[in-house]
Amino acid sequence: MHDGPAAYAWGLSPGAIVLMVHSGSLSLGHQANATGRHRVRSVWPAGLPMPGNGILPFLLDERSEPARRRYLDAFGNAANFAVGNRFFLALMMRSALAAACGETSSRLVYDAPHNLFWAGDGRVVHRKGATPAGGFAESGPYGMWGEPVIVPGSMGAPSYVLRGSGHPRALASACHGAGRRVPRGASAKAGEEELDAFLWEFRVVTPLNHRDPGVARRADVMAAWRRDLKQEAPWAYKDIGPVVSSLRGAGVADPVVELRPLLTVKG
Numbered sequence: 001m002h003d004g005p006a007a008y009a010w011g012l013s014p015g016a017i018v019l020m021v022h023s024g025s026l027s028l029g030h031q032a033n034a035t036g037r038h039r040v041r042s043v044w045p046a047g048l049p050m051p052g053n054g055i056l057p058f059l060l061d062e063r064s065e066p067a068r069r070r071y072l073d074a075f076g077n078a079a080n081f082a083v084g085n086r087f088f089l090a091l092m093m094r095s096a097l098a099a100a101c102g103e104t105s106s107r108l109v110y111d112a113p114h115n116l117f118w119a120g121d122g123r124v125v126h127r128k129g130a131t132p133a134g135g136f137a138e139s140g141p142y143g144m145w146g147e148p149v150i151v152p153g154s155m156g157a158p159s160y161v162l163r164g165s166g167h168p169r170a171l172a173s174a175c176h177g178a179g180r181r182v183p184r185g186a187s188a189k190a191g192e193e194e195l196d197a198f199l200w201e202f203r204v205v206t207p208l209n210h211r212d213p214g215v216a217r218r219a220d221v222m223a224a225w226r227r228d229l230k231q232e233a234p235w236a237y238k239d240i241g242p243v244v245s246s247l248r249g250a251g252v253a254d255p256v257v258e259l260r261p262l263l264t265v266k267g
């Protein structure tokens with residue numbers, strides 16, 4: 001616990017089991033974006049040079065209006081689909097927990113999407129790899145403490161719930177995780193000893209039973225399995241401590257609670 005009053009106000013207490021769910025729209029948003037880009041190109045005025053940086057703006061002219069509207073609808077649908085995914089994953093986790101431990105009480109602390117845009121106050125803030133971190137407000141359920149900011153670490157490190165400060169220079173935003181230390185492909189090249197140490201420390205269960213001697217004999221299958229595990233292993237992610245210190249030091253968000261991982265399910 002870093003901030004008792006805020007933690008208690010959000011229903012977080014020492015020893016509580018917290019379920020964290022991370023899912024987006026499973027490529028629907030990506031597809032909406034690809035289709036949107038195609039449409040922007042198809043209505044782009046002849047003779048107007050396209051921006052050299054690859055970012056295609058929707059023009060605010062009448063001719064672009066239908067394409068713009070369809071893009072915003074598709075993007076909104078993808079965002080709603082992502083909320084639905086998180087909702088159903090949470091229900092599945094709750095029912096699995098109830099089946100194992102009996103009925104428990106739980107309530108939602110926050111649903112914080114990232115990689116979305118937020119329109120309002122005459123501007124649009126597109127948070128790519130970032131999450132909202134609004135500060136105190138005159139009204140609203142989170143006004144008194146600031147907005148909950150969820151910063152996950154990795155499956156082997158703590159995650160944090162912080163309270164946003166609404167820092168104007170950060171556009172009331174914070175990072176949405178510790179972030180990768182090494183890019184996806186590069187982490188697969190990490191040492192075999194590190195992976196062995198990880199498998200020793202963590203009980204890793206996958207659909208493929210690597211303890212089965214028949215599976216363990218298949219060098220090709222085992223190599224692919226180990227490559228996949230390395231992508232998500234704790235060392236592929238940055239140390240969460242300095243990330244949280246930076247958020248606090250920069251006045252972006254203050255830690256409320258630290259969550260220690262008990263069980264991680266990756267899909």
Ligand SMILES: Nc1nc2c(ncn2[C@@H]2O[C@H](COP(=O)(O)O)[C@@H](O)[C@H]2O)c(=O)[nH]1
Binds near residue numbers: 152
């Ligand atoms: N608590 C956990 N956090 C994790 C795990 N794997 C990754 N992460 C963190 O999440 C963020 C966001 O991920 P992204 O896919 O949207 O970029 C990432 O920066 C990691 O720090 C995990 O297994 N458990």
Ligand SMILES: [Mn+2]
Binds near residue numbers: 024114
């Ligand atoms: Mn994500």
